Amino acid sequence: MASQPPATAKDEPDATAAKPLRADAQRNRDALIEAAAAAFATHGADASLEEIARQAGVGIGTLYRHFPTREHLVEVVYRREVESLCAAADELALRHPPDAALEQWMQRFVDYIATKRGLATSLRSLLNTNSTLFSDMSSRVTLALRQLIEAAVADGSIRSDVDASDVLH
Numbered sequence: 001m002a003s004q005p006p007a008t009a010k011d012e013p014d015a016t017a018a019k020p021l022r023a024d025a026q027r028n029r030d031a032l033i034e035a036a037a038a039a040f041a042t043h044g045a046d047a048s049l050e051e052i053a054r055q056a057g058v059g060i061g062t063l064y065r066h067f068p069t070r071e072h073l074v075e076v077v078y079r080r081e082v083e084s085l086c087a088a089a090d091e092l093a094l095r096h097p098p099d100a101a102l103e104q105w106m107q108r109f110v111d112y113i114a115t116k117r118g119l120a121t122s123l124r125s126l127l128n129t130n131s132t133l134f135s136d137m138s139s140r141v142t143l144a145l146r147q148l149i150e151a152a153v154a155d156g157s158i159r160s161d162v163d164a165s166d167v168l169h
Helices: 023-046 049-056 060-066 070-095 098-126 133-154 164-168
Strands: none
Touching (some): 023 049, 023 060, 023 070, 023 098, 098 133
């Protein structure tokens, strides 16, 4: 799994003022997110919260202190996964020629879709219909891809009529 930045209170779906967590609380929170991501990838969003807490090495009370509802945990994991995918576009663009960066990112995107489809479907059913989460995350993915495509077009690696929307749909 790609290295991800540590989660903070700002990862909270409705956080307005992020306050730093104690180091041990931050470690617990990060462990819960990692365990949840693995459990959701295997069992979907209906994975056992008790098992997620156990895998993270904490009690169920600690899980609920950080994530009061299943929906909250699923949303934080989903945001984290999409943000990691988008950050990979920047990292690849810095380390590889535009065509290679685009190709490697597209492979990551396909892998992401293959492993996270159940999470997104479950999240969609858990969240209220007024949530902007999916449109926000879709916009971020489109922007990441658009930047890679523009670099590949500028370098002559791909045709100028290729558009991020066409690639994603």
